[in-house]
Amino acid sequence: MKLKIAALSLAMMIVTLSAFGCSDTKDTTDDTNAVITTSSDAGEGDAENTEMTPDIPDGYSLDGYEFSFFMAGNWQNNEFDADTMNGDPLNDAQYERTTVLEETLNLKLNIIKDYSATSSGNTGIGYKRVYTDVTAGSAEFDACMIGTYDVSHLTYIGYLTDLASTPYIDLEVPWWDFRATEDLMISGKLFYTTGEISVLDNNCTYCLLFNKQVAEDYSVPNLYDLVKNKQWTYDKYIELVKSISEDKNGDGKYTNQDMYGMLGWDDCVLGFFTGTGGRVCRINNNGKIELTFYSEKTLGILDKFINLINDKAAFHLESTSTSITADAQVMFMAGQSLFYTRYINIIPVFRDMDTDFGILPYPLYEENQDSYHSTIHPYGCAFICIPLVHNDIEQISVVLEYMAYLGQKYVTPAYYEKNLYGKMIRDEESADMLDIIFATRVYDVGMYYKFGDISQIMISYYQTMRTSNTLASQYKTIEKVALKQIEEVNEALSKAN
Ligand SMILES: [Ca+2]
Numbered sequence: 219m220k221l222k223i224a225a226l227s228l229a230m231m232i233v234t235l236s237a238f239g240c241s242d243t244k245d246t247t248d249d250t251n252a253v254i255t256t257s258s259d260a261g262e263g264d265a266e267n268t269e270m271t272p273d274i275p276d277g278y279s280l281d282g283y284e285f286s287f288f289m290a291g292n293w294q295n296n297e298f299d300a301d302t303m304n305g306d307p308l309n310d311a312q313y314e315r316t317t318v319l320e321e322t323l324n325l326k327l328n329i330i331k332d333y334s335a336t337s338s339g340n341t342g343i344g345y346k347r348v349y350t351d352v353t354a355g356s357a358e359f360d361a362c363m364i365g366t367y368d369v370s371h372l373t374y375i376g377y378l379t380d381l382a383s384t385p386y387i388d389l390e391v392p393w394w395d396f397r398a399t400e401d402l403m404i405s406g407k408l409f410y411t412t413g414e415i416s417v418l419d420n421n422c423t424y425c426l427l428f429n430k431q432v433a434e435d436y437s438v439p440n441l442y443d444l445v446k447n448k449q450w451t452y453d454k455y456i457e458l459v460k461s462i463s464e465d466k467n468g469d470g471k472y473t474n475q476d477m478y479g480m481l482g483w484d485d486c487v488l489g490f491f492t493g494t495g496g497r498v499c500r501i502n503n504n505g506k507i508e509l510t511f512y513s514e515k516t517l518g519i520l521d522k523f524i525n526l527i528n529d530k531a532a533f534h535l536e537s538t539s540t541s542i543t544a545d546a547q548v549m550f551m552a553g554q555s556l557f558y559t560r561y562i563n564i565i566p567v568f569r570d571m572d573t574d575f576g577i578l579p580y581p582l583y584e585e586n587q588d589s590y591h592s593t594i595h596p597y598g599c600a601f602i603c604i605p606l607v608h609n610d611i612e613q614i615s616v617v618l619e620y621m622a623y624l625g626q627k628y629v630t631p632a633y634y635e636k637n638l639y640g641k642m643i644r645d646e647e648s649a650d651m652l653d654i655i656f657a658t659r660v661y662d663v664g665m666y667y668k669f670g671d672i673s674q675i676m677i678s679y680y681q682t683m684r685t686s687n688t689l690a691s692q693y694k695t696i697e698k699v700a701l702k703q704i705e706e707v708n709e710a711l712s713k714a715n
């Protein structure tokens with residue numbers, strides 16, 4: 219076994235540089251600790267490419283090697299746990315993936331999971347264990363799947379391997395998400411990614427649910443047509459929400475007993491910001507992170523949003539509830555709201571709902587926007603990476619490449635066609651909407667690195683109903699902090715191996 223320790227000293231130096239505010243930032247993104255039991259992928263690869271096979275050596279064998287795959291993050295992720303066939307298409311597809319992987323490459327997949335501390339930057343268990351592993355040079359993990367904030371911080375301190383430079387990970391093939399490559403590659407290097415190897419990113423993708431009975435009762439226009447005709451705009455959404463509010467029990471108050479246009483949990487503000495084309499950061503033409511959050515347009519979007527949440531047509535969950543399940547899910551199922559702002563992973567909850575529901579992407583800013591944009595929930599997601607200190611990189615890259623390919627081959631159809639479409643989604647048009655949602659996903663490094671804590675600031679604006687005037691005056695300070703952090707990450711990654 220060869221250990222790669224080059225660049226470690228640089229990494230050790232970088233870690234001592236000014237730390238981010240990540241550790242003390244409480245992520246208030248919802249209380250969901252959803253156990254992700256579904257597995258597979260959707261919409262990341264092109265169907266016509268399914269005949270492609272990975273370019274790895276014929277007859278490659280790891281000679282019985284135990285391949286250590288470490289998982290940590292905020293949402294418990296069980297997608298590699300299937301150890302027997304049980305008739306459930308997803309479970310069986312996962313099981314088949316592992317079986318084929320182990321038999322073909324002659325290895326034993328050893329999944330090590332630790333969800334004992336949340337991913338938050340440099341305090342999460344994913345961060346800590348990889349940090350310890352790399353610092354000690356023990357190469358305990360061949361590959362990892364680490365929560366967003368932790369994997370970003372590990373990247374910043376130089377503790378991960380550039381996936382683009384590995385011998386057998388081919389980022390051009392459809393089983394790696396090209397959007398992740400585009401959005402996460404900095405200075406030509408990609409230290410973490412996802413794709414068909416995982417379904418967690420799919421489950422973390424934002425969507426809107428709507429109650430079909432409510433839509434009918436309130437003569438709401440055909441929402442699917444609005445989406446298809448690109449008339450599904452932010453203003454249209456606001457107009458529809460504001461058209462529905464009713465003091466159902468006639469007590470003069472608006473509570474969880476009443477009727478609303480939307481149910482909102484705080485982090486949906488990130489979905490609307492991204493959906494309307496906003497990005498905390500983008501990767502510029504020089505491959506560097508650039509701060510792109512602040513603009514008149516952004517302020518306008520936030521203002522309209524706060525205005526909407528203040529309207530009696532919107533049920534502000536945090537102001538009345540501590541649990542998203544206690545109110546929102548019950549209310550949505552009981553037909554007390556047209557819209558519910560959520561992520562894909564909520565869909566199974568409503569599988570047995572009496573009333574029909576449909577799925578939509580978050581709206582456009584205006585009709586001529588290039589496309590819809592679907593946020594990946596930073597708090598819940600986790601990404602594939604390889605620690606800087608590792609065993610045989612050739613082996614590791616062969617295994618990851620093959621795992622991702624097998625994900626596309628076995629798990630994707632089970633997740634997408636049999637699970638989501640076959641069991642959870644009740645109409646063909648919602649399936650079309652899911653295609654749009656998965657095809658327009660966005661990975662915003664600005665949120666992942668928590669630069670200037672901007673995403674949390676957006677969430678706080680929702681929670682406290684501040685106006686953009688406050689943000690405008692506060693921005694100078696935020697900008698200064700964010701720019702400094704961005705400069706540090708750009709600098710660190712331009713030097714990284
Ligand atoms: Ca995926």
Ligand SMILES: [Ca+2]
Pocket residue numbers: 465466467468469470471472473475476
């Ligand atoms: Ca009432």
